[in-house]
Amino acid sequence: MAAPLLAFIFSLLAIASTVRGYNITKILANYPDYSSFNSYLSQTKLAEEINSYPTITLLALNNDAMASFAGKRQLSVVKKVLSLLTLLDYYDPESLHQISEGTTLSVTLYNNTAGNAPEYLGYVNITDLYGGQVAFGSAVSTLTSPNPLSKSLTTSPSSRSMLRSSLRES
Template sequence: MDLAPASSLTLTLFLSLLFPLVAPHNITKMLAQLPDFSTFNDLLTQTHLAADINSRSTITILAVSNGAVSSVSDEPIDTIKKILSLHVILDYYDDNKIHKISNHTAILTTLFQASGGAAGQNGFLNVTNMENGQIAFGSAVAGSSLTANFVKVLATQPYNISVLQISSVIVPPSLSGGASSNQSTKPPASSPTPTAAPKTAPAPRSSPTPTAAPKTAPAPPTAAPSEAPSEAASPRASDAESPSGKTDDAPAPSGAPASAGIDGSPAGAPSDNADAPEGDGGGKSAADRVGAGVVGLAVAMGFAMLGAL
């Protein structure tokens, strides 16, 4: 029995079963025809994501231009791989399908999620049909913003692969601290705790400077009590009555000769009653001299009476 026809048939069936498992597309060759996406294409090759994309039969790639991808091109290659794997959707979306998203929003599974390296919702994308007809993309993590917009379709092989251009790179929040993106948000700067100013010891109180007692001006020298004014000179004439019963102080009638002094000296001659110069005791009045004489007479009479006894 000839087994050759049977062997050929078996080989043909085997190849036909194996062929559907081989993807009919090559992402590297597709992007090579688009110079504006050369950097994105090179990064897919360096991270080995191109081989993973080519091994899948149904897939959508969200490609970014050279200028947009430069925001993450300086990151470590492992970080770049995680970021770009978020741009590979495990389903087919072309222009028509993406504009007909039910309920205007959908959560899409990506290659980042399939790799097992995504935590929580970091491996999912949120795609929303905005009210103005724009299609926006962003991380599916709660609170994340839609940071990229659909631009245009770059290439398609219906129902196997679709390459869509978006405006910017989408960075999952778990990587936003280590990669530049317009999605990353800086934590609010905490206000610095006010540092209490060091307490300074109070300055010692200076003892009050003793104030010198005001110098009192020396008391003006007390004026020596002026000597009591000398007694008014008593009348030059004697207090004895003149024979006419008038005192010597009475002015003599005009034309009459001046009366003689008490000692019989002619008028006009200096008498003993004249005031002596000041300071020699001659300024005593005649009455004082008379009093002194009476006292002396009384003393003398007293001694005489004692002698008589």
């Protein structure tokens, strides 16, 4: 059942990105567990920015993670965090396990919107922990502990990917 659904979603993603343009909110609407994340992308206007990029990897947070994080923060802070979860590179589960030397830095939307964030603040450190594990963390090592990749939601080869992640605060 999951395989046909994933194939259908992949087809929709391919059509959306080639025919009508990419629309992250329409794609996320297929995932009820991410409705809060989707709503915040619209409220912060990040959806419009994300749709304009030809290559992204979105580290999506489910409703539980968003509730524990966003409910107690100002919208401007939520926007910064969501922009840090938007990588301006393409990663799918397969390519994450092929990172040379086991670790890499990826620039985020935050770096572009904040205008070259200081001290790697606008970058995410991606580490292949091997054994099927991949972790995402701040490139500024004192900010957060690594957050594991939970699963892939959807990908459009070589251009767009949505991965489920978690959010840990230190």
